[in-house]
Amino acid sequence: MQPVIQEGVKRGFRIIPIVEKEVKQLIRDPKTVLMVLAMPVLITIMFGYGYGGKEVGQFPITVVNLDHGEGSYKFIDDLKNSRMFKIEAIYNTRGEGFASVYRGEVYSSVVIPPTFTEDLMMGRVTRIEVIYDASNPQMAKIIMQAVGVVTQLYQEWAAERFGTFAIKPVFYTVYGPSVSKVENFMPGVMAMILQMVPTSLISVSVCRERERGTFEQFIMTPITVFDVIMGKLVAYFGATISDAALTLVTAMLLFDVRLRGSFFDMVVVSTVFLLTSLSMGLFISVFSKNQLQAYQASIFSFILATLFSGFLYPVDVLSPFAQTVAGLIPMYYFIEAFRAVSLKGWTLDMVTYELAVMMLFTVAFLAMAMKFLKLEVG
Amino acid sequence: MLAIETVELTKAFGDFVAVNGINLKVKAGENFGLLGPNGAGKTTTIRMIAGLIKPSRGSVRVFGIDVTRERREALKLIGYMPQKFSLYEDLTVEENVILYARLFGLSRAEAKERARELLKRFLLWEFRNRLAGKLSGGMKQRLALSVSLVHDPRLLMLDEPTAGVDPPLRRKFWEFFRELNKEGKTILITTHYMDEAENCNRLALMSRGRIIAEGTPREIKRRAIGGDLVEIIAEGHVRLRAEWVKSVEKRDGRFLALVDDAAVRIPQIIRELEGQGVKVISVAPMFVSLEEAFIRFLGD
Ligand SMILES: Nc1ncnc2c1ncn2[C@@H]1O[C@H](COP(=O)(O)OP(=O)(O)OP(=O)(O)O)[C@@H](O)[C@H]1O
Ligand SMILES: [Mg+2]
Numbered sequence: 001m002q003p004v005i006q007e008g009v010k011r012g013f014r015i016i017p018i019v020e021k022e023v024k025q026l027i028r029d030p031k032t033v034l035m036v037l038a039m040p041v042l043i044t045i046m047f048g049y050g051y052g053g054k055e056v057g058q059f060p061i062t063v064v065n066l067d068h069g070e071g072s073y074k075f076i077d078d079l080k081n082s083r084m085f086k087i088e089a090i091y092n093t094r095g096e097g098f099a100s101v102y103r104g105e106v107y108s109s110v111v112i113p114p115t116f117t118e119d120l121m122m123g124r125v126t127r128i129e130v131i132y133d134a135s136n137p138q139m140a141k142i143i144m145q146a147v148g149v150v151t152q153l154y155q156e157w158a159a160e161r162f163g164t165f166a167i168k169p170v171f172y173t174v175y176g177p178s179v180s181k182v183e184n185f186m187p188g189v190m191a192m193i194l195q196m197v198p199t200s201l202i203s204v205s206v207c208r209e210r211e212r213g214t215f216e217q218f219i220m221t222p223i224t225v226f227d228v229i230m231g232k233l234v235a236y237f238g239a240t241i242s243d244a245a246l247t248l249v250t251a252m253l254l255f256d257v258r259l260r261g262s263f264f265d266m267v268v269v270s271t272v273f274l275l276t277s278l279s280m281g282l283f284i285s286v287f288s289k290n291q292l293q294a295y296q297a298s299i300f301s302f303i304l305a306t307l308f309s310g311f312l313y314p315v316d317v318l319s320p321f322a323q324t325v326a327g328l329i330p331m332y333y334f335i336e337a338f339r340a341v342s343l344k345g346w347t348l349d350m351v352t353y354e355l356a357v358m359m360l361f362t363v364a365f366l367a368m369a370m371k372f373l374k375l376e377v378g
Numbered sequence: 379m380l381a382i383e384t385v386e387l388t389k390a391f392g393d394f395v396a397v398n399g400i401n402l403k404v405k406a407g408e409n410f411g412l413l414g415p416n417g418a419g420k421t422t423t424i425r426m427i428a429g430l431i432k433p434s435r436g437s438v439r440v441f442g443i444d445v446t447r448e449r450r451e452a453l454k455l456i457g458y459m460p461q462k463f464s465l466y467e468d469l470t471v472e473e474n475v476i477l478y479a480r481l482f483g484l485s486r487a488e489a490k491e492r493a494r495e496l497l498k499r500f501l502l503w504e505f506r507n508r509l510a511g512k513l514s515g516g517m518k519q520r521l522a523l524s525v526s527l528v529h530d531p532r533l534l535m536l537d538e539p540t541a542g543v544d545p546p547l548r549r550k551f552w553e554f555f556r557e558l559n560k561e562g563k564t565i566l567i568t569t570h571y572m573d574e575a576e577n578c579n580r581l582a583l584m585s586r587g588r589i590i591a592e593g594t595p596r597e598i599k600r601r602a603i604g605g606d607l608v609e610i611i612a613e614g615h616v617r618l619r620a621e622w623v624k625s626v627e628k629r630d631g632r633f634l635a636l637v638d639d640a641a642v643r644i645p646q647i648i649r650e651l652e653g654q655g656v657k658v659i660s661v662a663p664m665f666v667s668l669e670e671a672f673i674r675f676l677g678d
Binding site: 223 | 450
């Protein structure tokens, strides 16, 4: 027996049995399984319904009135009366209308050109400009048709009054961040799930062993601090990666969320953040005296993150102090990167900075966890 | 070679000194008992020997290896069974043993084989698929013993292995320990059952962080009462005057003589009494329990 063991110790690849042990423990705990599997689905559904999934009936639009003539007011009334549109705002510059689509506030902005009434009265060919969000092709088509219908009716009315002429709709495309609010919230929902579940789960992993006393036997084997930390990290990563997938799939199936980025890129960004969350949890676990403390620390870090990461309010509108704090929060970088990839359709090479910062956080958390984890009891 | 050698081993928790300058020498192959009342510092001492707690002062060597400096080397030689059950309750009996075998570097197949061997030996084979948390107290102790042996250690440290175990199983445990001793393993054991401690080759009695007595069970008893007690039943009055007789007292129609060494003195007592013309019915060493001895030690 002795020779086999001596040789075995030298072989020393102890991470695999640790990973297997952690995974077994995770899947045998019904509370954990419920948290991992149900949480992403529940939260996504809550957000989906809470923030209005598919809007039916009226399309929110804005109108830019550059004409201010009789003809333009009649046209705006017609848009309103068609009951197909909900006019959110009427602007005086094309830029504002453009921005409202670009920011994702409305599906479309209808621009009435400066010479509209004059053109009508002179019987000239005039136009209506429609700026629409091409990120949502279905919605864009419906809006174009609806604007077409209103224009048609208006044309008939105008023809009676001013004689023959023609109104030509002109369409401009804009790539805003999608219009649907759920889609807008997706980066936040992802961030929430990818931090809350993994961090709180893994944050109790080390101190639970201390509390239950299993640590005392565990560290009587020739394992190293590296084995313990990496073993747990790999196991919990395997268990929680499903959260990212579940969230995305739930949002897509139930709320018809269309994310513009490639699925692969979104998975990469999520994975990088998931590793950061888990490392932070391990860091918390090494410093917590017991499970309760660990939970409290995870919740605290989560609240801090939601306040400052742009999850609730865009970071741009926060105070300079808050903006500095945001820079210290991994979730901020995730939301930036995920928003860019999923809504703006950016590719990974355009978010390398955010990815690098998240990885830096991960390495720092892991290094500190390993430095301060003592293979001792008492 | 010494299996364990501690020099001035000390542990303070804040101001409280739990273990105070202990010098222990446990010989290879011995069954050494560490005894003492609750809070005496036994567990703390064992944990320091296992490298689980850093000593505040002093040193520990296990088979010559400094545990503080070369802990991972020392761990290959130490099997440890904690006082409190410390295995994974959400893993099965077999999974626990296999996990530990693999943490010591055995391959999957080797670990499985080792688990089979140990579980059969300690009568747990038929419970191998039961979750450790669902085991009875005695079974948990047997599982913990199995796990402490996965890497075939030369030194086995057992912290109250028989606590909460029924008498037949306790006897069985001591049979296991004797077998393990025969295989050449050194055992350091703690227990509160004094009848068990009689089975140890040597004992150390701890109290308030210090060792207050050390030796074979016989030596300890002799020191506790100041010699050996010899029970004499005779017709007539027993009067013994020799410098090796410390006292004679009459109790329930028998005489109890306290002498320096019963084995040597009993024939002399018989000769002496017969010389005095007293009719001797029996002269025999009287059994003094360790419990008695310890209560005397702890009393003063
Ligand atoms: N981590 C710790 N922090 C503070 N005090 C401790 C710690 N561990 C042990 N002690 C104290 O040290 C003393 C010795 O404890 P220890 O567990 O070594 O005693 P013991 O002889 O094993 O007792 P028992 O027979 O009850 O198991 C006790 O008073 C205990 O309260
Ligand atoms: Mg103890």
